[in-house]
Amino acid sequence: MERLPRAAIFIIIGVVLFIIVLIKSAVVIDAGQAGVLFKLSDGVELENTYGEGFQIIAPWNDMIIFPVRQLSISDRMNVLSVNGLEVSVDATVWYQPEYDKLPYLYKEKGRDYVNEILSPAISAAARSVVGRYTPEQLYSSKRDVIQAEILDEVRKELESQYVQVNRVLVKDVTLPEKIKEAIERKLRQEQESLEYEFRLTKATKEAERQKIDAEGKAVANQILSASLTDKILTEKGIEATLKLAESPNAKVVVVGSGDSGLPIILGNQ
Template sequence: MQTKQFLSGSGIKKIGYLFLFVAAFISYGCFTNIRPGEAGLRWHPLTSGLQKDLLTNSLYFYAPWNDIYLYPTQWTSYKEKVDVLTRDDLTINVVAAVILRPVAGEIYNLQIEIGPDYYEKVVRPQFRTSVRNALSAYSMIRISKETPKVSQDIRQALGEKLRGKHIEIDDVIIDDIEYSRPILTAIEGKLTKEQEQEQMKFEINIAKKDAEITIIHAEAKAKATVIEAEGKAKAQKLIASQLTKQYLQLKAFENPNSKLMIVPSGKDGLPLILNTPQENSKSEE
Protein backbone atom coordinates (compact mmCIF):
# COMPACT_ATOMS: atom_id res chain seq x y z
CA MET A 1 0.00 0.00 0.00
CA GLN A 2 2.85 2.44 0.85
CA THR A 3 4.73 1.46 -2.33
CA LYS A 4 1.71 2.30 -4.44
CA GLN A 5 1.38 5.76 -2.81
CA PHE A 6 5.10 6.46 -3.43
CA LEU A 7 4.71 5.72 -7.16
CA SER A 8 1.61 7.80 -7.42
CA GLY A 9 3.05 10.77 -5.47
CA SER A 10 6.81 11.32 -5.16
CA GLY A 11 7.59 9.02 -8.10
CA ILE A 12 5.38 10.94 -10.46
CA LYS A 13 6.99 14.21 -9.39
CA LYS A 14 10.47 12.81 -10.00
CA ILE A 15 9.47 11.55 -13.42
CA GLY A 16 7.98 14.96 -14.19
CA TYR A 17 11.17 16.77 -13.17
CA LEU A 18 13.23 14.37 -15.25
CA PHE A 19 11.01 14.98 -18.26
CA LEU A 20 11.32 18.75 -17.88
CA PHE A 21 15.08 18.43 -17.53
CA VAL A 22 15.33 16.33 -20.69
CA ALA A 23 13.03 18.69 -22.58
CA ALA A 24 15.09 21.72 -21.53
CA PHE A 25 18.30 19.92 -22.44
CA ILE A 26 16.93 19.00 -25.86
CA SER A 27 15.54 22.46 -26.59
CA TYR A 28 18.70 24.32 -25.49
CA GLY A 29 20.92 25.15 -28.49
CA CYS A 30 18.76 23.30 -30.98
CA PHE A 31 18.31 26.30 -33.27
CA THR A 32 20.46 29.21 -34.48
CA ASN A 33 19.23 32.46 -35.99
CA ILE A 34 21.72 33.60 -38.64
CA ARG A 35 21.25 37.32 -39.22
CA PRO A 36 22.37 39.52 -42.16
CA GLY A 37 26.13 39.99 -42.05
CA GLU A 38 26.69 36.44 -40.75
CA ALA A 39 27.22 33.01 -42.28
CA GLY A 40 27.34 29.55 -40.76
CA LEU A 41 28.45 25.96 -41.32
CA ARG A 42 26.70 22.88 -39.97
CA TRP A 43 28.74 20.57 -37.76
CA HIS A 44 27.56 16.94 -37.45
CA PRO A 45 30.24 15.23 -35.37
CA LEU A 46 28.47 11.87 -35.20
CA THR A 47 27.61 11.56 -38.90
CA SER A 48 28.89 13.69 -41.79
CA GLY A 49 31.15 16.11 -39.93
CA LEU A 50 31.52 19.68 -41.20
CA GLN A 51 29.13 20.60 -44.03
CA LYS A 52 30.35 22.72 -46.95
CA ASP A 53 27.00 24.39 -47.61
CA LEU A 54 27.05 28.01 -46.37
CA LEU A 55 24.08 28.96 -44.19
CA THR A 56 22.81 32.57 -44.41
CA ASN A 57 20.01 34.81 -43.07
CA SER A 58 17.51 32.31 -41.63
CA LEU A 59 16.53 30.25 -38.57
CA TYR A 60 18.11 26.78 -38.52
CA PHE A 61 17.14 23.82 -36.28
CA TYR A 62 19.40 20.90 -35.45
CA ALA A 63 19.78 18.07 -32.99
CA PRO A 64 21.42 18.89 -29.62
CA TRP A 65 24.52 16.86 -30.46
CA ASN A 66 25.10 18.90 -33.63
CA ASP A 67 26.18 22.52 -33.93
CA ILE A 68 26.53 25.52 -36.29
CA TYR A 69 29.71 27.59 -36.53
CA LEU A 70 29.03 31.30 -37.08
CA TYR A 71 31.30 33.73 -38.97
CA PRO A 72 30.88 37.49 -39.52
CA THR A 73 30.78 38.44 -43.20
CA GLN A 74 30.73 42.20 -42.63
CA TRP A 75 33.86 44.30 -42.38
CA THR A 76 35.06 44.27 -38.78
CA SER A 77 37.60 46.63 -37.18
CA TYR A 78 40.18 45.37 -34.68
CA LYS A 79 42.43 47.74 -32.73
CA GLU A 80 45.86 47.06 -31.29
CA LYS A 81 48.18 49.19 -29.17
CA VAL A 82 51.75 48.41 -30.19
CA ASP A 83 55.01 49.65 -28.69
CA VAL A 84 57.33 50.61 -31.55
CA LEU A 85 61.04 51.42 -31.74
CA THR A 86 61.48 54.03 -34.47
CA ARG A 87 64.42 54.44 -36.81
CA ASP A 88 65.95 57.08 -34.54
CA ASP A 89 65.78 54.68 -31.53
CA LEU A 90 62.77 56.29 -29.85
CA THR A 91 60.00 54.21 -28.29
CA ILE A 92 56.42 55.25 -29.01
CA ASN A 93 53.02 53.59 -28.60
CA VAL A 94 50.95 53.35 -31.75
CA VAL A 95 47.24 52.55 -31.81
CA ALA A 96 46.48 50.92 -35.15
CA ALA A 97 43.27 49.43 -36.52
CA VAL A 98 42.82 46.81 -39.21
CA ILE A 99 39.52 46.31 -41.05
CA LEU A 100 39.00 42.77 -42.39
CA ARG A 101 36.58 39.90 -42.90
CA PRO A 102 36.64 36.25 -43.99
CA VAL A 103 36.43 35.52 -47.69
CA ALA A 104 32.80 34.36 -48.03
CA GLY A 105 33.54 31.56 -50.47
CA GLU A 106 36.39 30.23 -48.30
CA ILE A 107 34.73 30.04 -44.87
CA TYR A 108 34.72 26.23 -45.03
CA ASN A 109 38.51 26.22 -45.55
CA LEU A 110 38.94 28.85 -42.84
CA GLN A 111 37.04 26.66 -40.36
CA ILE A 112 39.09 23.56 -41.20
CA GLU A 113 42.49 25.27 -41.16
CA ILE A 114 42.13 27.93 -38.44
CA GLY A 115 38.64 28.21 -36.89
CA PRO A 116 36.33 31.05 -35.79
CA ASP A 117 39.02 32.60 -33.57
CA TYR A 118 41.15 33.33 -36.63
CA TYR A 119 41.92 36.88 -35.46
CA GLU A 120 43.52 35.80 -32.18
CA LYS A 121 45.33 32.85 -33.74
CA VAL A 122 46.64 34.35 -36.98
CA VAL A 123 45.76 37.99 -37.62
CA ARG A 124 46.66 39.60 -34.28
CA PRO A 125 50.31 38.44 -34.03
CA GLN A 126 50.96 39.15 -37.71
CA PHE A 127 49.29 42.56 -37.45
CA ARG A 128 51.40 43.61 -34.46
CA THR A 129 54.57 42.38 -36.17
CA SER A 130 53.71 44.25 -39.37
CA VAL A 131 53.13 47.47 -37.42
CA ARG A 132 56.52 47.19 -35.66
CA ASN A 133 58.42 46.28 -38.83
CA ALA A 134 56.86 49.02 -40.96
CA LEU A 135 57.30 51.81 -38.40
CA SER A 136 60.88 50.86 -37.59
CA ALA A 137 61.82 52.20 -41.04
CA TYR A 138 60.58 55.69 -40.15
CA SER A 139 61.86 58.37 -37.82
CA MET A 140 59.48 59.61 -35.15
CA ILE A 141 58.74 62.88 -36.94
CA ARG A 142 58.09 61.19 -40.29
CA ILE A 143 55.54 58.79 -38.80
CA SER A 144 53.21 61.64 -37.85
CA LYS A 145 53.83 63.48 -41.12
CA GLU A 146 53.46 60.47 -43.43
CA THR A 147 50.62 58.56 -41.76
CA PRO A 148 48.93 57.50 -45.05
CA LYS A 149 52.20 56.08 -46.38
CA VAL A 150 52.87 54.27 -43.08
CA SER A 151 49.35 52.77 -43.11
CA GLN A 152 49.87 51.59 -46.68
CA ASP A 153 53.16 49.91 -45.76
CA ILE A 154 51.51 48.07 -42.84
CA ARG A 155 48.59 46.94 -45.01
CA GLN A 156 50.91 45.64 -47.70
CA ALA A 157 53.07 43.73 -45.21
CA LEU A 158 50.03 42.24 -43.43
CA GLY A 159 48.43 41.28 -46.71
CA GLU A 160 51.51 39.28 -47.68
CA LYS A 161 51.56 37.50 -44.31
CA LEU A 162 47.85 36.59 -44.53
CA ARG A 163 47.99 35.39 -48.11
CA GLY A 164 46.22 32.03 -48.38
CA LYS A 165 44.61 32.40 -44.93
CA HIS A 166 41.11 33.00 -46.41
CA ILE A 167 40.95 36.55 -44.98
CA GLU A 168 40.67 39.81 -46.93
CA ILE A 169 41.86 43.22 -45.67
CA ASP A 170 40.05 46.46 -46.42
CA ASP A 171 42.33 48.99 -44.75
CA VAL A 172 44.84 49.70 -41.99
CA ILE A 173 44.55 52.96 -40.05
CA ILE A 174 46.98 54.67 -37.67
CA ASP A 175 44.47 55.80 -35.05
CA ASP A 176 46.78 57.44 -32.51
CA ILE A 177 50.44 57.95 -31.61
CA GLU A 178 51.37 58.26 -27.94
CA TYR A 179 54.70 59.86 -27.03
CA SER A 180 56.49 59.55 -23.71
CA ARG A 181 57.06 62.65 -21.58
CA PRO A 182 60.77 63.01 -22.50
CA ILE A 183 59.87 62.84 -26.18
CA LEU A 184 57.10 65.41 -25.76
CA THR A 185 59.52 67.69 -23.92
CA ALA A 186 62.05 67.30 -26.73
CA ILE A 187 59.39 68.02 -29.35
CA GLU A 188 58.24 71.12 -27.49
CA GLY A 189 61.85 72.31 -27.22
CA LYS A 190 62.42 71.75 -30.90
CA LEU A 191 59.24 73.58 -31.83
CA THR A 192 60.22 76.47 -29.58
CA LYS A 193 63.64 76.71 -31.24
CA GLU A 194 62.05 76.56 -34.68
CA GLN A 195 59.69 79.38 -33.73
CA GLU A 196 62.59 81.43 -32.38
CA GLN A 197 64.55 80.82 -35.58
CA GLU A 198 61.56 81.84 -37.67
CA GLN A 199 61.21 85.00 -35.58
CA MET A 200 64.91 85.77 -36.03
CA LYS A 201 64.63 85.23 -39.78
CA PHE A 202 61.65 87.56 -39.84
CA GLU A 203 63.50 90.25 -37.88
CA ILE A 204 66.59 89.87 -40.09
CA ASN A 205 64.46 90.25 -43.20
CA ILE A 206 62.88 93.38 -41.73
CA ALA A 207 66.32 94.79 -40.90
CA LYS A 208 67.55 94.02 -44.43
CA LYS A 209 64.53 95.77 -45.90
CA ASP A 210 65.12 98.80 -43.67
CA ALA A 211 68.80 98.88 -44.66
CA GLU A 212 67.89 98.60 -48.33
CA ILE A 213 65.41 101.46 -47.96
CA THR A 214 68.04 103.60 -46.17
CA ILE A 215 70.59 102.87 -48.91
CA ILE A 216 68.07 103.72 -51.60
CA HIS A 217 67.24 107.03 -49.88
CA ALA A 218 70.96 107.84 -49.43
CA GLU A 219 71.73 107.00 -53.05
CA ALA A 220 68.80 109.09 -54.21
CA LYS A 221 69.92 112.02 -52.03
CA ALA A 222 73.51 111.68 -53.30
CA LYS A 223 72.34 111.62 -56.88
CA ALA A 224 70.17 114.68 -56.23
CA THR A 225 73.16 116.50 -54.71
CA VAL A 226 75.34 115.60 -57.68
CA ILE A 227 72.67 116.73 -60.09
CA GLU A 228 72.23 119.98 -58.17
CA ALA A 229 76.00 120.61 -58.11
CA GLU A 230 76.29 119.83 -61.79
CA GLY A 231 73.45 122.23 -62.47
CA LYS A 232 75.10 125.01 -60.47
CA ALA A 233 78.42 124.39 -62.17
CA LYS A 234 76.83 124.58 -65.57
CA ALA A 235 74.99 127.76 -64.59
CA GLN A 236 78.17 129.37 -63.27
CA LYS A 237 80.05 128.36 -66.41
CA LEU A 238 77.33 129.78 -68.55
CA ILE A 239 77.28 133.05 -66.59
CA ALA A 240 81.06 133.29 -66.71
CA SER A 241 81.04 132.80 -70.45
CA GLN A 242 78.45 135.59 -70.87
CA LEU A 243 79.92 138.06 -68.30
CA THR A 244 81.43 140.86 -70.53
CA LYS A 245 82.35 144.44 -69.71
CA GLN A 246 79.38 145.71 -71.60
CA TYR A 247 77.09 143.44 -69.54
CA LEU A 248 78.58 144.64 -66.26
CA GLN A 249 78.25 148.31 -67.35
CA LEU A 250 74.64 147.67 -68.31
CA LYS A 251 73.84 146.13 -64.90
CA ALA A 252 75.48 149.04 -63.11
CA PHE A 253 73.51 151.49 -65.22
CA GLU A 254 70.27 149.66 -64.40
CA ASN A 255 70.88 149.81 -60.62
CA PRO A 256 68.53 152.53 -59.19
CA ASN A 257 70.61 152.96 -56.02
CA SER A 258 73.72 154.03 -57.90
CA LYS A 259 74.64 157.54 -59.11
CA LEU A 260 76.21 157.24 -62.51
CA MET A 261 78.66 159.51 -64.28
CA ILE A 262 79.16 159.01 -67.96
CA VAL A 263 82.65 159.83 -69.25
CA PRO A 264 83.02 159.54 -72.99
CA SER A 265 86.27 157.73 -72.87
CA GLY A 266 87.02 154.06 -73.06
CA LYS A 267 89.21 151.67 -74.90
CA ASP A 268 86.29 150.18 -76.72
CA GLY A 269 84.81 153.55 -77.61
CA LEU A 270 81.88 153.25 -75.24
CA PRO A 271 81.14 155.57 -72.33
CA LEU A 272 82.86 154.66 -69.12
CA ILE A 273 80.38 154.16 -66.29
CA LEU A 274 81.49 154.89 -62.73
CA ASN A 275 79.58 153.99 -59.61
CA THR A 276 79.71 156.82 -57.06
CA PRO A 277 77.86 156.17 -53.81
CA GLN A 278 75.49 158.87 -52.54
CA GLU A 279 77.37 159.35 -49.24
CA ASN A 280 80.61 160.19 -51.10
CA SER A 281 78.65 162.72 -53.15
CA LYS A 282 77.34 164.52 -50.11
CA SER A 283 80.77 164.72 -48.48
CA GLU A 284 82.20 166.26 -51.62
CA GLU A 285 79.53 168.95 -51.64
Protein backbone atom coordinates in the same frame (compact mmCIF):
# COMPACT_ATOMS: atom_id res chain seq x y z
CA MET B 1 -9.44 7.96 -16.01
CA GLU B 2 -9.51 6.14 -19.29
CA ARG B 3 -6.22 5.12 -20.85
CA LEU B 4 -5.26 6.78 -24.14
CA PRO B 5 -5.39 4.60 -27.21
CA ARG B 6 -2.01 3.25 -28.25
CA ALA B 7 -2.28 5.08 -31.59
CA ALA B 8 -2.75 8.42 -29.83
CA ILE B 9 0.35 7.79 -27.75
CA PHE B 10 2.42 7.15 -30.87
CA ILE B 11 1.02 10.30 -32.45
CA ILE B 12 2.00 12.41 -29.44
CA ILE B 13 5.48 10.90 -29.39
CA GLY B 14 5.80 11.53 -33.12
CA VAL B 15 4.74 15.17 -32.74
CA VAL B 16 7.24 15.71 -29.94
CA LEU B 17 10.04 14.13 -31.97
CA PHE B 18 9.05 16.24 -34.98
CA ILE B 19 9.24 19.44 -32.90
CA ILE B 20 12.65 18.46 -31.55
CA VAL B 21 13.92 17.68 -35.03
CA LEU B 22 12.49 20.96 -36.36
CA ILE B 23 14.17 22.92 -33.58
CA LYS B 24 17.48 21.21 -34.29
CA SER B 25 17.10 21.64 -38.06
CA ALA B 26 15.95 25.27 -38.21
CA VAL B 27 18.69 27.90 -38.17
CA VAL B 28 18.19 31.67 -38.42
CA ILE B 29 21.20 33.69 -39.61
CA ASP B 30 20.92 37.37 -38.70
CA ALA B 31 21.84 40.37 -40.86
CA GLY B 32 25.58 40.84 -41.20
CA GLN B 33 26.26 37.18 -40.50
CA ALA B 34 26.98 34.04 -42.52
CA GLY B 35 27.08 30.36 -41.72
CA VAL B 36 29.42 27.42 -42.28
CA LEU B 37 27.89 23.95 -42.25
CA PHE B 38 29.66 21.19 -40.35
CA LYS B 39 28.42 17.77 -41.41
CA LEU B 40 28.67 14.88 -39.02
CA SER B 41 29.53 12.59 -41.92
CA ASP B 42 32.39 14.44 -43.65
CA GLY B 43 33.19 17.64 -41.75
CA VAL B 44 33.13 21.23 -43.03
CA GLU B 45 31.22 21.85 -46.24
CA LEU B 46 33.73 23.93 -48.21
CA GLU B 47 31.61 24.63 -51.27
CA ASN B 48 28.91 26.81 -49.67
CA THR B 49 28.66 29.82 -47.41
CA TYR B 50 25.13 30.21 -46.05
CA GLY B 51 23.70 33.73 -46.11
CA GLU B 52 21.35 35.48 -43.73
CA GLY B 53 17.82 34.22 -43.30
CA PHE B 54 16.11 30.93 -42.41
CA GLN B 55 18.05 27.75 -43.15
CA ILE B 56 17.07 24.07 -42.75
CA ILE B 57 19.82 21.55 -41.99
CA ALA B 58 19.90 17.94 -40.89
CA PRO B 59 19.49 17.72 -37.11
CA TRP B 60 22.79 15.85 -36.71
CA ASN B 61 24.72 18.61 -38.49
CA ASP B 62 25.81 21.95 -37.04
CA MET B 63 25.75 25.50 -38.45
CA ILE B 64 28.63 27.72 -37.25
CA ILE B 65 27.73 31.39 -37.59
CA PHE B 66 30.30 34.17 -38.13
CA PRO B 67 29.90 37.97 -38.36
CA VAL B 68 30.89 39.05 -41.87
CA ARG B 69 30.26 42.81 -41.64
CA GLN B 70 33.23 45.13 -41.12
CA LEU B 71 34.65 44.74 -37.62
CA SER B 72 37.44 46.49 -35.73
CA ILE B 73 40.15 45.52 -33.30
CA SER B 74 42.20 47.96 -31.21
CA ASP B 75 45.55 47.21 -29.67
CA ARG B 76 48.31 49.05 -27.85
CA MET B 77 51.72 47.69 -28.79
CA ASN B 78 55.19 48.38 -27.44
CA VAL B 79 57.68 48.38 -30.31
CA LEU B 80 61.20 49.65 -30.94
CA SER B 81 62.17 52.59 -33.13
CA VAL B 82 65.11 52.53 -35.54
CA ASN B 83 67.52 53.63 -32.77
CA GLY B 84 66.25 51.08 -30.24
CA LEU B 85 63.94 53.28 -28.14
CA GLU B 86 60.69 51.73 -26.95
CA VAL B 87 57.60 53.35 -28.46
CA SER B 88 53.96 52.65 -27.62
CA VAL B 89 51.62 52.56 -30.63
CA ASP B 90 47.83 52.65 -30.20
CA ALA B 91 46.22 51.38 -33.41
CA THR B 92 42.80 50.29 -34.67
CA VAL B 93 42.33 47.93 -37.60
CA TRP B 94 39.11 47.47 -39.58
CA TYR B 95 38.71 44.00 -41.06
CA GLN B 96 36.20 41.38 -42.18
CA PRO B 97 36.41 37.72 -43.21
CA GLU B 98 36.20 36.93 -46.91
CA TYR B 99 32.62 35.78 -47.45
CA ASP B 100 33.25 33.12 -50.10
CA LYS B 101 36.23 31.72 -48.19
CA LEU B 102 34.49 31.53 -44.81
CA PRO B 103 34.41 27.68 -44.74
CA TYR B 104 38.18 27.59 -45.36
CA LEU B 105 38.75 30.17 -42.63
CA TYR B 106 36.81 28.06 -40.15
CA LYS B 107 38.46 24.79 -41.22
CA GLU B 108 42.04 26.12 -41.16
CA LYS B 109 41.95 28.87 -38.50
CA GLY B 110 38.93 28.05 -36.34
CA ARG B 111 36.40 30.31 -34.66
CA ASP B 112 39.04 32.38 -32.86
CA TYR B 113 40.85 33.48 -36.00
CA VAL B 114 41.21 37.04 -34.66
CA ASN B 115 43.58 35.94 -31.90
CA GLU B 116 45.10 33.18 -34.00
CA ILE B 117 46.18 35.19 -37.05
CA LEU B 118 44.92 38.81 -37.06
CA SER B 119 46.41 40.14 -33.81
CA PRO B 120 49.84 38.57 -34.45
CA ALA B 121 49.84 40.01 -37.98
CA ILE B 122 49.07 43.51 -36.67
CA SER B 123 51.85 43.29 -34.06
CA ALA B 124 54.37 42.04 -36.61
CA ALA B 125 53.45 44.81 -39.07
CA ALA B 126 53.70 47.51 -36.40
CA ARG B 127 57.15 46.29 -35.30
CA SER B 128 58.36 46.17 -38.89
CA VAL B 129 57.12 49.66 -39.81
CA VAL B 130 57.93 51.56 -36.61
CA GLY B 131 61.42 50.06 -36.65
CA ARG B 132 62.16 52.08 -39.81
CA TYR B 133 61.70 55.51 -38.19
CA THR B 134 63.27 57.70 -35.54
CA PRO B 135 61.21 58.95 -32.57
CA GLU B 136 61.20 62.46 -34.11
CA GLN B 137 59.62 61.13 -37.30
CA LEU B 138 57.07 59.08 -35.37
CA TYR B 139 56.14 62.08 -33.24
CA SER B 140 55.75 64.63 -36.00
CA SER B 141 54.98 64.22 -39.66
CA LYS B 142 55.02 60.49 -40.38
CA ARG B 143 51.64 59.43 -38.95
CA ASP B 144 49.83 59.05 -42.30
CA VAL B 145 52.81 57.29 -43.86
CA ILE B 146 53.03 54.87 -40.93
CA GLN B 147 49.32 54.03 -41.21
CA ALA B 148 49.63 53.25 -44.91
CA GLU B 149 52.75 51.14 -44.41
CA ILE B 150 51.22 49.15 -41.52
CA LEU B 151 48.17 48.49 -43.71
CA ASP B 152 50.41 47.17 -46.50
CA GLU B 153 52.38 45.00 -44.08
CA VAL B 154 49.23 43.54 -42.47
CA ARG B 155 47.82 42.69 -45.88
CA LYS B 156 51.05 40.93 -46.79
CA GLU B 157 50.96 38.98 -43.52
CA LEU B 158 47.35 37.92 -44.11
CA GLU B 159 47.69 37.12 -47.79
CA SER B 160 45.86 33.81 -48.47
CA GLN B 161 44.57 33.79 -44.88
CA TYR B 162 40.93 34.53 -45.86
CA VAL B 163 40.76 37.84 -43.93
CA GLN B 164 40.38 41.23 -45.63
CA VAL B 165 41.93 44.26 -43.90
CA ASN B 166 40.27 47.52 -44.96
CA ARG B 167 41.98 50.26 -42.95
CA VAL B 168 44.52 50.98 -40.23
CA LEU B 169 44.29 54.02 -37.93
CA VAL B 170 47.21 54.94 -35.69
CA LYS B 171 45.47 56.87 -32.92
CA ASP B 172 48.48 57.64 -30.77
CA VAL B 173 52.25 57.23 -30.65
CA THR B 174 53.65 57.54 -27.12
CA LEU B 175 57.35 58.17 -26.61
CA PRO B 176 59.38 58.07 -23.38
CA GLU B 177 58.77 61.33 -21.52
CA LYS B 178 62.37 62.57 -21.72
CA ILE B 179 62.51 61.88 -25.47
CA LYS B 180 59.18 63.64 -25.96
CA GLU B 181 60.37 66.74 -24.05
CA ALA B 182 63.63 66.83 -26.03
CA ILE B 183 61.75 66.61 -29.32
CA GLU B 184 59.35 69.40 -28.27
CA ARG B 185 62.29 71.64 -27.31
CA LYS B 186 63.91 70.97 -30.67
CA LEU B 187 60.68 71.72 -32.53
CA ARG B 188 60.27 75.02 -30.61
CA GLN B 189 63.84 76.02 -31.42
CA GLU B 190 63.31 75.20 -35.09
CA GLN B 191 60.13 77.27 -35.10
CA GLU B 192 61.88 80.21 -33.45
CA SER B 193 64.72 79.94 -35.95
CA LEU B 194 62.29 79.96 -38.86
CA GLU B 195 60.50 82.98 -37.38
CA TYR B 196 63.81 84.85 -36.96
CA GLU B 197 64.81 84.06 -40.55
CA PHE B 198 61.43 85.33 -41.72
CA ARG B 199 61.82 88.63 -39.85
CA LEU B 200 65.39 89.02 -41.14
CA THR B 201 64.32 88.37 -44.71
CA LYS B 202 61.44 90.83 -44.36
CA ALA B 203 63.74 93.56 -42.95
CA THR B 204 66.30 92.97 -45.73
CA LYS B 205 63.62 93.28 -48.41
CA GLU B 206 62.27 96.46 -46.79
CA ALA B 207 65.76 97.99 -46.73
CA GLU B 208 66.25 97.11 -50.39
CA ARG B 209 62.88 98.67 -51.21
CA GLN B 210 63.76 101.92 -49.39
CA LYS B 211 67.14 102.03 -51.11
CA ILE B 212 65.57 101.60 -54.54
CA ASP B 213 62.94 104.24 -53.70
CA ALA B 214 65.59 106.74 -52.56
CA GLU B 215 67.72 106.12 -55.64
CA GLY B 216 64.68 106.68 -57.83
CA LYS B 217 63.86 109.98 -56.14
CA ALA B 218 67.47 111.15 -56.44
CA VAL B 219 67.52 110.43 -60.16
CA ALA B 220 64.18 112.22 -60.60
CA ASN B 221 65.49 115.30 -58.75
CA GLN B 222 68.61 115.34 -60.88
CA ILE B 223 66.54 115.26 -64.07
CA LEU B 224 64.22 117.96 -62.74
CA SER B 225 67.10 120.24 -61.67
CA ALA B 226 68.76 119.90 -65.05
CA SER B 227 65.55 120.92 -66.85
CA LEU B 228 64.71 124.02 -64.73
CA THR B 229 66.29 127.12 -66.37
CA ASP B 230 65.89 130.73 -65.10
CA LYS B 231 63.49 131.48 -67.92
CA ILE B 232 61.23 128.53 -67.01
CA LEU B 233 61.26 129.51 -63.33
CA THR B 234 60.31 133.12 -64.21
CA GLU B 235 57.45 131.92 -66.44
CA LYS B 236 56.11 129.64 -63.71
CA GLY B 237 56.30 132.51 -61.22
CA ILE B 238 54.25 134.77 -63.51
CA GLU B 239 51.61 132.08 -63.94
CA ALA B 240 51.34 131.64 -60.17
CA THR B 241 51.12 135.44 -59.66
CA LEU B 242 48.27 135.78 -62.19
CA LYS B 243 46.29 132.96 -60.54
CA LEU B 244 46.72 134.58 -57.16
CA ALA B 245 45.70 137.99 -58.53
CA GLU B 246 42.49 136.50 -59.95
CA SER B 247 41.43 135.30 -56.51
CA PRO B 248 38.42 137.24 -55.19
CA ASN B 249 39.96 137.30 -51.74
CA ALA B 250 43.16 139.02 -52.84
CA LYS B 251 43.94 142.75 -53.23
CA VAL B 252 46.80 143.25 -55.67
CA VAL B 253 49.26 146.10 -55.17
CA VAL B 254 52.16 146.20 -57.58
CA VAL B 255 55.16 148.16 -56.34
CA GLY B 256 57.90 147.48 -58.81
CA SER B 257 59.43 144.06 -58.92
CA GLY B 258 61.36 141.71 -56.73
CA ASP B 259 64.89 140.39 -57.10
CA SER B 260 63.68 137.79 -59.54
CA GLY B 261 61.97 140.37 -61.73
CA LEU B 262 58.48 139.20 -60.72
CA PRO B 263 55.78 141.62 -59.48
CA ILE B 264 55.29 141.89 -55.70
CA ILE B 265 51.76 141.23 -54.44
CA LEU B 266 50.69 142.77 -51.15
CA GLY B 267 47.57 142.70 -49.14
CA ASN B 268 44.57 140.32 -48.87
CA GLN B 269 41.20 140.19 -47.20
